[in-house]
Amino acid sequence: MLSILTDQIRSKQSFLCVGLDPVVEKLPVSLLSAADPMFEFCKRIIDATLPYAVAYKPNLAFFEANGSAGLASLERVIEYIPRECFAIADAKRGDIGNTAEAYARAFFERMQFNAVTLSPYMGADSIAPFLTRKGKMAIILAKTSNAGSNDFQMLELSTGRPLYLEVVAQCVSKWSPEQIMFVVGAQNAEELTQIRAIAPGYFFLIPGFGAQGGKLSDVSHILVPGEAGILANYSRQIIYASSGDDFDLKAGEKACEIAKEMAQLLADQI
Secondary structure, eight states: OHHHHHHHHHHHTOOEEEEEOOOGGGSOGGGTTSSSHHHHHHHHHHHHHTTTEEEEEEBHHHHHTTHHHHHHHHHHHHHHSOTTSEEEEEEEEOOOHHHHHHHHIIIIIISOOSEEEEOOTTOGGGTGGGGSSTTOEEEEEEEOSSGGGGGTTTOBOTTSSBHHHHHHHHHHHHOOTTTEEEEEOTTOHHHHHHHHHHOTTOOEEEOOBGGGOBOGGGTGGGOBTTTBSEEEEEOHHHHTSOSSTTHHHHHHHHHHHHHHHHHHHHHHHO
16 A cells, blocks of 8 residues: 555645544535535545545544544545545554454454554564554654653653653654654654654654644755655645535635645755
């Protein structure tokens, strides 16, 4: 699947990941009478952004908050995402044993995601069950973009490394770039540089753009020539570019604008 992702990046000259975070209260009023408003919203966002996006990342919390109807919407969204695009379950799971295995079955077999975000707090045995299926990937939280990330991730260990770097180093020592990615916030320029030094061949999923203040220029220094090595996630800035009936049109325009900047950054790498 990783080769399909890099092919999409080269073809579209974009490394855009669109986060699908359908908050019911933010959906256009005209959608609320649809049989499945959450699916209809995501469907139109996907249609509008497909020329520019190489990946889609449904955030499970917004679907789960709507109960069984939300989970039914999620399954419809996954089925609608084109197979050539990388589908990420933003689930942030982190358990072990048969519980982790059950999560892996749910995301990779039942829902057919390509990857799932995971917390590494419980160690390697919370990641390993997700790596037993060919072509599927684990995306491991390394240095996140929230204000509280420094509470634990920056703690210095006896090795002299902060905890987040030790997590990355141990994961790199165990698993290949075909199996795992890392989540690193866009605002963490120094941390991005340090993680890239430890994990030069690995993809990063980078949130924190747009509404959270991150800029694409902040991450250009860690692009990998020829394949980007980055998925830049934009959620609110794209999917809520308009609150009216033209929400999908405005989402497409914003995605196009972002993709043009990405194309220039990729061209500068050659």
